[in-house]
Amino acid sequence: MKNFILGLQWMLFIIAASIAVPISVSDLYMLNPQETLILMQNTLFILGIAGCIQGFFGHKMPISESPAGLWWSVLSIYSGMIAAGYATNIEVLQIFSGGMILSGILFIILSVTGLMDKISVFFSPVITIIYLLLLTLQLSGTFIKGIIGINAQNQVxxxxxxxxxxGVIILTFCLGSSKNKRIRQFSILLSIGAGWLIFMMFNKTGKIIFTDKIINFPRPLAFGMPKFDPGMASTAFFITFLLIMNMLASISIMGSITGDNEEKLVEKYKNSGLVSGINQILGGTFNTVGTVPVSSSAGFVAQIGEKSMVPYLAGCILVSIVSLFPKFINIMASLPAAIGYSVTFVLFSKMISMALFELKKVIDEENSYTIIGISxxxxxxxxxxPQSALNGLPSIISAFAGNGLITGSLLGVILEQIFLLKKRRAGKKAA
Incomplete structure (x- = not known):
């Protein structure tokens, strides 16, 4: 029973962190209610399946999958091209699916050839600190906007x-720091449940998509066959390397909680890269936004103090099962976004603590702190x-230049390698 309740908590965490993506894509691409339901159902189904595959065959860590923000940003950019006569909304989604399939193939190639191991070498404690701090800082504005009710439809x-x-934030902090172990373990579930009830009392629930169907199975190629476009292919190639950085960061951060040594982590990087490729292909086949292991899972695990894989896998299975029931998806769609932002705010505060703990692993403090500061x-x-500053740039450049998390992290990698090179040269001269 304990594992089932913990699994239910994982399920709510995964859905709360992801449900906004298909709703946003539906708005961007002007999908009708039936198409929106298909997109939401396929998204949840693939999230559960992707998490299970990673848990059984990939990194084998309690790291949930979530629609990748990078793919989401590419979708947002391409939606602006519809009005310019680039394609219809459905054609763009088909082109996007083709791009994810290409990305999945590249993931697999990099893992099978051993190149993934070489990329992972660059992910030192310094880069982990930069990534964690930039991730929390970049998303802090989004959290605050969501917490105070600002969204695309409301700007006040x-x-x-x-x-x-x-109130939900305070409750989550209090439950997470309770002396009672069971309360700490179920703090996220209790916070979401209590918050949801209170929001319902004030008529602050989210969007509901009506349907009479009791059960409905996910549909592959729901929006048609994937199309392979040269522009999207080049974008997919670049995005793949950025997604790899995201994946490596998530595994490295969780490794600091689970206590995995470097040798184990390297093996997890390779396996996770292979599985991530499969998951990208699944996302393209089911016309969803490609998934990626998310770093916020580390904050979630730190909050509940439960590292076991059983509840995590149970949660992933539950996500895929509930995706078969449209009426349940209606209920999930009514979960106020503000609750998700409030709970995630608490989890990300834990991640700042993790970044500060990583400072203890830094050896060359003077150079490392300089790299961290600049990045x-x-x-x-x-x-x-402003978004307008990127107008007119190719989508592949916009996805990179407009993402401070990726740009800052890559800058950190470059600077650290330069300092290491100078250090090695100085050592050779001294010898």
């Missing part, structure tokens, strides 16, 4: 939503660039 603060959200300053600065 909603006082009721803000007060209720702050974070550049990454945060890029995050403040």
């Amino acid at each position: 603060i909603e006082p009721v939503t803000a007060v209720l959200s702050i 974070i300053l550049a990454g945060v600065g890029i995050s403040f660039l």
Whole structure:
């Protein structure tokens, strides 16, 4: 029973962190209610399946899968091309599916050839610190907007939503620091449940998609056969390397919690890369946004204090099962986004703590702190660039230049390698 309840908690965490993506894509591409339901159902189904495959054959860690923000940003960019006569909304989704399939193939090639291992060498404690801090800083604005009720339809603060959200945050912190182990373990489930009830009392629930069907099976190629476009192919090639960085970061961060040594982590990198390729292909086949292991899982595990794989796998299985029931998807769609943002706010505060603990692993403090400072300053600065600044740039450049997390992290990798090269040369001269 304990594992089932913990699995239910994982299920709610996975859905709460992901449900906004298909709803957003539906709005961007003007999908009708039936198409929106298919997109939501396929998204949840693939999330559960992807998580199970990773858990059994990939990294084998309690790291949930979530629609990749990088793919989401590419979809947002391409949606603006519809009006310019690039293609119809469905054709763009077909082209996008083709890009994810190509990305999956590249993932597999890099893993099978051993190149994934070579890429993982660059992910040192310094890069982990940069990645964690940039991730939390970049998303902090999104969290605050969601907590106070600001979204695409509403650009002013909603006082009721803000007060209720702050209440959920306080409740999550209190439950997570309780002396009672069981309360700590179920703190996320209790917070989401209590918050949901309170939001319902104030009529602050989310969007519901009506349907009369009791059960409906996910449909592969629901929006047609994937199309392979040269522009999307080049974008997919570049995005794949950025997704690899995201994947390596998530595994490295969780490794600091589970206590895996470097040798184990390298093996997990390779296996996870292979499985991520399969998951990208599944995403393209089922017309969803490609998934990636998410770093926020580390905050979730730290919050509940449960590292076991059984509840995690149970949660993934539950996500895929509930995706078969449209009426349940209706219920999940009504989960207020503010609750998800509030709970995630707490989890990401844990991740800042993890970044600070990583400082203890730094050896060359002077150079490392310089690298961290430059990278974070550049990454945060890029995050403040207005979207209009990227207008007219190719999508492959926009996806990179507009993402302070990726740009700052890559800058950190480059700077660290330069400092290491100088150090090796100085050592040779001294010898």
